[in-house]
Amino acid sequence: MTDPLRDPRFFADPYPTYALLRDAAPVRKVPTGSGGHHSYLVTGYEEARQAFTDPRLSKDTARFFAGRPSQRDLHPAVSRNMLATDPPRHGRLRSLVTKAFTTGAVARLRPYIAGLVGELLAAWPEHGPVDLVESVAVPLPVTVICEMLGVPEADRALLRSWSGELFAAGEPGRIDAASHAVGDYMTELVAAKRKSPGESLLDDLVAVRDSQDRLSEDELVSIAVLLLVAGHETTTNFIGNAALALLQHPDSAARLRQDPQSLPGTLDELLRFDSPVGIATFRYSTEELTLGGTVIPAGVPVLIAPGAANRDPARFPDPDRLDLDRSATGHLAFGHGIHRCLGAPLARAEAELALGAILSRFPEARLAVPAEDLKWRHTRLMRGLTALPLLV
Template sequence: MNKAHSGTGYKGFTLPRALDANLLNLDEGDHARLRRLVAHGFTPRRVEGLRSTIRDAANRLADTLSSNEQGDVVADFAIPLPLTVISDLLAVPESDRRPFAAWVRNMFTPEHPGQIRDAVSAIHAFLGGLVENRRRSPGDDLLSALISARDEGDRLSEDELVSLAFLILMAGVENVQHLISAGLLTLLRHPDQLAEIRSNPGLLPSAVEELLRYAHPNQMAIRRFATEIIEIGGVQIPKGDTVMLCLAAAHRDPARYPAADRFEIHRKDKTHLALGQGLHYCLGASLARAEIQIGLGVLLERFPHLRLAVRADELEWRSSWRSRALRRLPLQLRSAHG
């Protein structure tokens, strides 16, 4: 199955083709070409170099949280952390980060539908300008590396650069923020396993893999199209038909995972579909893992008495059939004795 490379709907809004023609929406030759070029910039060394940036940003956000007895981890930690990391990755100037953050917020959580269109247009123009600036004055950032990437004389076009930057922004902010907040909630709901992690932080990477399976926000994969007639579960799917694959069902499949509805940090089968598979395995998988591990690790280290500040049935969730994500996660940050 493949994905059409135009007209991806996002919350009722269709992205411009210049932003939509990215790695998610291409197969075979075009996909291989782009992925080969992007690999020149998205190196393990670059991701590893960001770990200190992630930790510093997480600790600064924890400092702000610690000034209050209660805090909303979604607004005050889970959203700004990946946005800071992506801003550093793309070398967004400090003076531009506040409006950049506002556009991203309006794109993901608009107060009215028109905000999405305005935010996407502003981000599109901003990223185009950023690419132009990096051409004139390259630095040690990902965009500069992608601009200079060559493969047998081939290079990324202007639209491809802007589209890739937009994809990195969308995938690198939205999913990470939801996994940090949903991951923390999951741990709080499983105090015995949380206590294990607190006493042995070396268990956190294993816990994150289980969280990617158990608490991943995306219920559905992006739409795909059958390239030939296929049959699944006795149902014939005609060539060209749209197929929506349910990640949530796959991650709770009892034929694959024993006690699939149970959260278990010691689960032996660590495989999942949260970061894609095969041809479309996420290029930023190691960065996402690092952000979630470090973000959760800092919260658990800095706030040993974390607990929900509201009843579980009072938690606010986004209304979406495509993803399950918290709007807010109000937490009591300190014990009653300080």
């Protein structure tokens, strides 16, 4: 059996593949990569929720790969970040950054985000083509997280480029090189913050490291890298995917224009409909377990697919239909359990303000190319467009 997650048709539209795999079994063994390697893929909703919280599925990739030969050369700040840890270490690291992403903290950022959205949309032409991904979906969350971390403006384009390279599916050399570029940059930025302290989130983490010794230097750099990458990649895809969904469902877009106050309540359905995360980051079984009727042996990779779970008809009837009246609470686009995306409130605020402004300021916006000609990123982790050309 060939790897169904690397077929070019999967990247353009993964949902038929997800449905076939889920209908056959909500948890099943699938080939991954070359060399006869296999993983267990979780596509059912209930099974995915269970897997996200099962302590027998570890995120400690360093432990999994210990002693195994590898041709990869990832920077430790990328390969051993907070996402790749289990309790109690995970809780200790997460607690240091959670306060920056609470609902209250994000509420204080909303005026800044709204102003930035206005600046980005002011650069759109009055008539003619514009790429929503390049002009809004990428720069908005990149700028916000770089501002939070205290990254100098002159360096932000480079960091954005390196971050994108980290998701170059099938090109391990590019990914490894980008990991070192980002990791080395953040190491230097930490050193600069130490010499000339400021008031950013990264400055706060440096202070914790230096005065309270709650972080090792490696942990400090890895948190900085994770916040940078995770702080914008998901949101970029969220904005692009949601905008495309509304363009393809003009009645839904018109409804939101008429009642903009209802937009926040529709974000869950937009996230469910086309999840910005297709398959969550790596886990492995520390012991044999049974999930969804499938026996998973110890010591094998387990891949949880929020994109598939969010289209499971057992949880969301008629799942391939965008329905703004649907209660999509409980979707898994941001994960579930202790590893649930801590930046979810920020992502929601950025998407809400961006989509609301686009809907109100550009009511005639439409696709500049046929939907089937749109290009999608070739990564099974992220579900997102490389470009979204519009006529406004």
